[in-house]
Amino acid sequence: MTGKPSVARAIRAALLTADPYTKAMAVRSLRRDHAAGRLAHVFDVAMPGRPARPARPELLPPNRMPKRGRGGSERGRIALVHSLAHIECVAIDLALDMAGRFGREQDAAFVADWLDVAADEAIHFALLARRLRTLGSEYGALPAHDGLWEAAQKTSGDLAARLAIVPMVLEARGLDITPATAERLRRMGDERTARILDRILADEIRHVRCGTTHFAQLCESRGCDPAALWKSLVEKHFNGALKPPFNDSAREAAGLPRVFYAGIAL
Template sequence: MELRQRALQGLQLTDPEEKSALAVDLHAQAATLLIAPDARLQSAAPLPGHPERPPLLPHTAVARRSPATREGRAALIHAIAHIEFNAINLALDAIWRFAGMPRQFYLDWLRVAAEEARHFRLLRQHLRAHLGRDYGDFPAHQGLWAMCDKTAHDIVARMALVPRTLEARGLDATPLIQHKLRSVGTPDALAAVDILDVILREEVGHVAIGNHWYRWLCERRGLEPVAHYALLAQQYEAPRPRPPLNAAARRAAGFSDAELAWLECG
């Protein structure tokens, strides 16, 4: 079956393991996949498909816990796992929703979906093996998907405000989380640091893909990327990054000095 249709079917799946497996398996077939960029697809089911657990609460209702305790570390890893699960959905949604893009656009987001699936599996296994918990054991929120839904009609806004805004926040936050876990120093905390090393390295590539396609779209439409980003951030009430910025990771992901200066000064 054609990639974009398969991505839509994957997005509708509710079982985390099935969704993860589909993303990884599709990526393994990338070289031979049929892609119909001009097909206009529609979903007959609500999106995205998600499991009965975890319960989904407003962002402000999800309590934060100290990683100094085992339960707090389990809640932290669960929160990151939920972000990675949502990131699979974000990548699959970009594939099926936006017609008329080059073949490489769809292959890039397929790579992202597969890597996010591997991240989710690493974190879920860590919860099970080291912390006696599983995905679904703590409440979660849908902050990432909310912006995905708001930008469903505009691919430029999607590229600007999901990968290079919301997901880019992970580039800043991950080193701070790793520092806290190293300070705890328990075997499970240090094992989590190693997993986050893998995630951070690959997330740089994901944000770079968002930056590439945002700039490609701006060039095609005659838009100035920095100025247009400021307009989109205001229009969609995108969150500002929390300092300190991980400038090295953001530069590696393709942010220019002008963009970094805008983000830092607001």
């Protein structure tokens, strides 16, 4: 026995923290403790089937979410920022679950990588939540959907599937749409929110690259072709379609070249 608390228990505690602001602070502390060697690489508890959620926002099925619209109204901008804040809040849990659920069979570097991602997502959430407050709203004021966590549930039994779907499909989609969203905000005169999205884009390239790197390592250990396995996993586990336009340069920088998605994109 090392006498140190286990990293699994620390991750589980963060996942079961309902208040998103408290969770964001806890994740950053968790990351520091792990980097400083204050947590043992021990997996002595299971991860929860679902993370704790606050009473608000109300979670709706994706097909019941109200349309935000593309106009430049204040209401539409608040709805956009709220949606982005929710994505980042759920992304904290996705990264924590990656580290806690699959870290048992991986080394400490794998856990460190995903705790780094979780800490980044916590910063993104905090920036967007603070921006919401300056716009006269707050996180939780509008409904949100739970589609991102549903993807985690579908891939909870297979690390390759989780890597293929969460960072390499869902987060990679952010690489495609974030630049255009930032530009639209700039045209509306909202430079402050656009700069937040610029930061998020730079970080998300690293997050997708984290996913592609671990996916490639997993494929090497299994003796399989990464692009071929990725395509088969996407066809099996992802219900939607991969739709252009694609930010090919950002995807290339993230280790996801066109050879992966060209054959199965619409």
